Amino acid sequence: MLFKQLFEPDSSTYSYLIACPETGECAIIDPVLDTVERDLGVLQSLGLKLTYTIDTHIHADHLSGARRLKAMSGSKIAYPAIDELPCVDIGLEEGTAFKIGKIELQPLFTPGHTDHHHAYLIHTPVHQMLFSGDALMIDGVGRTDFQSGDSKTLYNSIQQKFFTLPDETLVYPCHDYEHRQISTIGQEKKRNKHIGEKSLEEFIEIMDGLNLPYPRKIDFAVPGNQQCGECPENIPEEYRGPCEKYDQGH
Amino acid sequence: MLFKQLFEPDSSTYSYLIACPETGECAIIDPVLDTVERDLGVLQSLGLKLTYTIDTHIHADHLSGARRLKAMSGSKIAYPAIDELPCVDIGLEEGTAFKIGKIELQPLFTPGHTDHHHAYLIHTPVHQMLFSGDALMIDGVGRTDFQSGDSKTLYNSIQQKFFTLPDETLVYPCHDYEHRQISTIGQEKKRNKHIGEKSLEEFIEIMDGLNLPYPRKIDFAVPGNQQCGECPENIPEEYRGPCEKYDQGH
Numbered sequence: 001m002l003f004k005q006l007f008e009p010d011s012s013t014y015s016y017l018i019a020c021p022e023t024g025e026c027a028i029i030d031p032v033l034d035t036v037e038r039d040l041g042v043l044q045s046l047g048l049k050l051t052y053t054i055d056t057h058i059h060a061d062h063l064s065g066a067r068r069l070k071a072m073s074g075s076k077i078a079y080p081a082i083d084e085l086p087c088v089d090i091g092l093e094e095g096t097a098f099k100i101g102k103i104e105l106q107p108l109f110t111p112g113h114t115d116h117h118h119a120y121l122i123h124t125p126v127h128q129m130l131f132s133g134d135a136l137m138i139d140g141v142g143r144t145d146f147q148s149g150d151s152k153t154l155y156n157s158i159q160q161k162f163f164t165l166p167d168e169t170l171v172y173p174c175h176d177y178e179h180r181q182i183s184t185i186g187q188e189k190k191r192n193k194h195i196g197e198k199s200l201e202e203f204i205e206i207m208d209g210l211n212l213p214y215p216r217k218i219d220f221a222v223p224g225n226q227q228c229g230e231c232p233e234n235i236p237e238e239y240r241g242p243c244e245k246y247d248q249g250h
Numbered sequence: 251m252l253f254k255q256l257f258e259p260d261s262s263t264y265s266y267l268i269a270c271p272e273t274g275e276c277a278i279i280d281p282v283l284d285t286v287e288r289d290l291g292v293l294q295s296l297g298l299k300l301t302y303t304i305d306t307h308i309h310a311d312h313l314s315g316a317r318r319l320k321a322m323s324g325s326k327i328a329y330p331a332i333d334e335l336p337c338v339d340i341g342l343e344e345g346t347a348f349k350i351g352k353i354e355l356q357p358l359f360t361p362g363h364t365d366h367h368h369a370y371l372i373h374t375p376v377h378q379m380l381f382s383g384d385a386l387m388i389d390g391v392g393r394t395d396f397q398s399g400d401s402k403t404l405y406n407s408i409q410q411k412f413f414t415l416p417d418e419t420l421v422y423p424c425h426d427y428e429h430r431q432i433s434t435i436g437q438e439k440k441r442n443k444h445i446g447e448k449s450l451e452e453f454i455e456i457m458d459g460l461n462l463p464y465p466r467k468i469d470f471a472v473p474g475n476q477q478c479g480e481c482p483e484n485i486p487e488e489y490r491g492p493c494e495k496y497d498q499g500h
Contacts (some may be wrong), residue, residue: 005418
C-alpha cells in the first residue's frame with residue numbers, strides 16, 4: 001500500500017492518498033478544492049492516476065476537491081450514501097467494504113459532528129489505520145454545534161466505533177491546527193482532552209462550554225459541498241481564488 | 251507483522267513487541283525489568299515465545315529487562331555492538347540488517363544522547379517505522395548532559411539519519427511523559443520544540459538551557475545495564491522491588 005498525508009494550510013485539512021501498487025488504483029480521502037493542482041502533481045510524480053475521491057462528510061470549513069478532481073482526472077466521487085447527493089457516483093455505507101484495488105476500506109457510520117458522518121477503517125493483519133474525519137481529532141473532537149451536530153451522538157460514535165478498536169490503531173484525522181499528524185486509539189482513549197477517560201456527562205459539559213467562533217466558510221462551504229465541491233454564487237471575494245481556476249462547466 | 255506498544259509507568263518507557271507471524275520469531279525493543287512478567291504474559295496470550303531482546307542504548311532511567319527475559323524465556327540479547335558488553339549475544343551495527351523472522355530491522359548509529367545510541371528502522375514498501383530510542387522523542391529529544399551526551403552530535407544524528415526519512419515514517423520513541431504514543435518524521439521536523447526547524451546553534455542553546463534534574467536512577471541503572479539489566483549492589487531500597495523477584499543466579 002502506498003500512502004501519503006497531504007495538508008491544506010488555510011483550513012488545516014489533511015487529505016490522504018491511498019494507492020494499491022498491485023492494481024494502480026488510488027483514492028484521496030477528503031481532498032480540498034484549494035489543493036487540487038498540488039494533489040494531481042503528487043499523483044503524477046508517483047505515476048498514479050486518481051480512481052476515486054472519498055469524503056467523510058459534508059465539510060463546513062472548506063470546499064471539497066471531489067468535483068474538480070473528477071473534472072480534471074476522471075475520478076469517481078464516493079460519499080456516504082446516506083447523504084443522497086445527486087453528484088455522487090458511489091454511495092458508501094457501513095457493512096460494505098469499499099475496495100481501492102486490493103485495499104479494503106470499511107466505512108464506519110459515526111454521526112455527531114454531522115448526522116451523516118462516516119469514518120474509514122483499514123483493518124488487516126498488516127495495517128490498522130483509521131481515517132477519523134472530523135469525529136475524532138488529535139487531543140480533541142469535531143465541534144457539535146452546527147450541521148445537526150449532537151454531543152451525545154458523537155460520544156457514542158467515538159466510544160462504540162473507535163475506542164473498541166485495538167490501541168495500536170493509527171488515527172489519521174481530517175484536521176489538526178497544531179501541525180500534529182497522527183495519533184493512536186490508545187493515546188486518544190487516555191489523553192484526549194474532550195473525550196479521553198470522560199463520562200458522557202463530562203463530555204457534554206465540555207462541548208457545551210467550547211464557545212467556538214462561527215465557522216468562517218460554512219455559509220458557502222455547505223451548499224458547495226452538497227454539490228461535491230461546486231463553487232456557489234454567494235462565495236465571498238476573499239475565498240474566490242480556488243474557484244476562479246475552476247471551470248464551472250464541469 | 252504483529253506489533254504491540256507496551257508502557258512501563260515508573261520510567262514512562264515504551265517497549266515494542268515485534269513478531270513475524272510466518273516464522274513465530276519475535277523481539278522486544280527496550281524491555282524494562284519492572285514489566286518483565288507483564289511482557290511475558292502478553293507474549294503468552296499471543297502464543298509467542300520471545301526470540302530476542304534489543305536495546306537502543308545503555309539506559310540511565312530504568313533497568314533493562316533483557317537479562318531477566320533471557321533467564322525466563324531463553325531469548326537472546328541484542329545490543330549495539332559498539333558497547334562491547336560481555337553479556338550480549340548479538341552485536342548490532344548500522345549497515346547490517348537484523349532479522350526477526352522475515353522482518354528486517356535496520357540499526358541506525360545515532361549518537362548524542364549517549365555516544366553509542368542506535369535507533370532501529372523498519373523500512374519496506376508496507377511499513378515505515380522508526381524506533382527512535384532516546385534520540386528523538388515526541389516534541390522533544392533525549393537529554394545530552396550525561397553519559398557522553400553531546401548536543402551537536404545529537405543534532406547531526408537526528409538531521410542526517412531521521413529527518414532524511416520520508417515524512418510519513420512513524421516515530422515510536424522510547425519514552426513519553428504525557429502519554430503520547432506516536433509521531434511522524436514530518437510532524438517532528440515541523441513542530442518538535444527542541445529541533446523542529448531549528449539551527450544547530452538554536453538547538454545547542456535550547457539543550458544548554460533545559461536545567462533538568464539529576465536522573466534519579468542513573469547511579470544504579472547504568473552499571474546494571476552494562477550487565478544487560480543486572481540489579482547492582484548499590485540499588486536503593488525504594489527501587490529494589492523488581493530486583494527482589496529476580497534470581498541473581500541467572
